[in-house]
Amino acid sequence: xxxxxxxxxxxxxxxxxxxxxxxxxxxxxxxxxxxxxxxxxxxxxxxxxxxxxxxxxxxxxxxxxxxxxxxxxxxxxxxxxxxxxxxxxxxxxxxxxxxxxxxxxxxxxxxxxxxxxxxxxxxxxxxxxxxxxxxxxxxxxxxxxxxxxxxxxxxxxxxxxxxxxxxxxxxxxxxxxxxxxxxxxxxxxxxxxxx
Amino acid sequence: xxxxxxxxxxxxxxxxxxxxxxxxxxxxxxxxxxxxxxxxxxxxxxxxxxxxxxxxxxxxxxxxxxxxxxxxxxxxxxxxxxxxxxxxxxxxxxxxxxxxxxxxxxxxxxxxxxxxxxxxxxxxxxxxxxxxxxxxxxxxxxxxxxxxxxxxxxxxxxxxxxxxxxxxxxxxxxxxxxxxxxxxxx
Numbered sequence: 485x486x487x488x489x490x491x492x493x494x495x496x497x498x499x500x501x502x503x504x505x506x507x508x509x510x511x512x513x514x515x516x517x518x519x520x521x522x523x524x525x526x527x528x529x530x531x532x533x534x535x536x537x538x539x540x541x542x543x544x545x546x547x548x549x550x551x552x553x554x555x556x557x558x559x560x561x562x563x564x565x566x567x568x569x570x571x572x573x574x575x576x577x578x579x580x581x582x583x584x585x586x587x588x589x590x591x592x593x594x595x596x597x598x599x600x601x602x603x604x605x606x607x608x609x610x611x612x613x614x615x616x617x618x619x620x621x622x623x624x625x626x627x628x629x630x631x632x633x634x635x636x637x638x639x640x641x642x643x644x645x646x647x648x649x650x651x652x653x654x655x656x657x658x659x660x661x662x663x664x665x666x667x668x669x670x671x672x673x674x675x676x677x678x679x
Numbered sequence: 680x681x682x683x684x685x686x687x688x689x690x691x692x693x694x695x696x697x698x699x700x701x702x703x704x705x706x707x708x709x710x711x712x713x714x715x716x717x718x719x720x721x722x723x724x725x726x727x728x729x730x731x732x733x734x735x736x737x738x739x740x741x742x743x744x745x746x747x748x749x750x751x752x753x754x755x756x757x758x759x760x761x762x763x764x765x766x767x768x769x770x771x772x773x774x775x776x777x778x779x780x781x782x783x784x785x786x787x788x789x790x791x792x793x794x795x796x797x798x799x800x801x802x803x804x805x806x807x808x809x810x811x812x813x814x815x816x817x818x819x820x821x822x823x824x825x826x827x828x829x830x831x832x833x834x835x836x837x838x839x840x841x842x843x844x845x846x847x848x849x850x851x852x853x854x855x856x857x858x859x860x861x862x863x864x865x
Contacts, residue, residue, distance in 0.1 A: 498801045508700035510795055513742055514770040515698045515706070518814075521731040522710050529717060543709040550705055550799065583702045609698070 516613050533623045541631035548635020564640050568675045584609050601665045608661040624648045626661045643668040688768030691746050700795045721808040732817020740822040755851045759787050786850035794845050802839045810834050827855045
């Protein structure tokens with residue numbers, strides 16, 4: 485196929501390339517600059533905070549979809565988890581470790597509702613350089629990470645509603661971020677059937 | 680005496696906090712996809728990416744100067760080398776080569792063999808006019824403007840368009856004379 489300027493266009497198929505080991509790194513500030521542009525751009529597209537969080541979550545969802553596919557190939561020999569606790573620990577350990585360089589601080593089951601789980605992080609990477617102005621209330625950039633989690637879960641067959649919240653910590657200046665995962669009914673029914 | 684400016688950014692890159700390049704790459708991909716959905720026109724996306732890059736460049740130069748220990752460059756040639764060997768290294772962990780100088784020494788090419796932004800990316804037919812990494816040209820333009828250099832940055836080669844490397848043409852348009860915000864006391 486002839487491309488622009490008479491160049492022969494070669495289709496370089498990403499699937500033909502060997503899968504990278506994923507050890508490459510960029511500076512944290514490069515990511516922080518980029519993420520800040522993502523937030524600022526989305527701010528120009530919305531007129532309320534819910535909408536802004538939804539857009540950040542969408543962006544994260546797209547990342548989550550790809551992360552699941554990539555990690556299932558690379559880390560798990562083309563297998564993916566089919567059980568609830570399996571996929572949760574995959575998110576909490578494998579996904580977190582690859583994306584943020586560490587396992588998430590904690591993974592807990594909600595005490596009041598059977599279908600709720602929480603992943604907590606003392607200092608979430610995306611919130612590190614962000615201070616939310618007072619007039620933006622409960623806005624949390626963690627929505628992006630919530631989107632990543634939802635992208636991984638949903639594409640693995642575990643549809644869920646995932647939200648990010650600030651939880652004030654006693655004796656700490658900054659609140660921690662909790663990612664709340666509420667699974668769809670079908671997930672719990674299937675899990676009960678599997679026993 | 681101040682320590683000599685580094686000739687490569689290796690030491691600085693080794694000392695700064697780093698994150699997985701895949702998180703960076705996929706996040707960038709998510710941005711590009713959002714722009715394509717919102718703006719629909721590939722040209723508009725190119726413009727928006729360049730604008731975002733410019734905003735980053737304007738802020739990034741401060742961190743660059745603070746961490747790299749580099750002071751004023753004697754000429755544009757040195758500037759280009761610094762961008763290629765120190766700038767790219769500190770932020771993206773890769774280096775570029777500087778080639779194809781014109782006779783006046785005011786324009787050159789930065790060639791990137793490795794580019795973390797293009798991992799996992801394949802341009803569909805509908806996006807052939809897209810300069811996927813256009814954010815980079817904005818960053819360079821914005822950063823140089825902060826050190827009094829007005830430049831034009833254009834894409835010559837792009838791995839995603841089937842070339843063997845990414846090549847950015849950087850042209851020095853003019854040196855902006857420094858204007859001090861204060862008047863000399865009479």
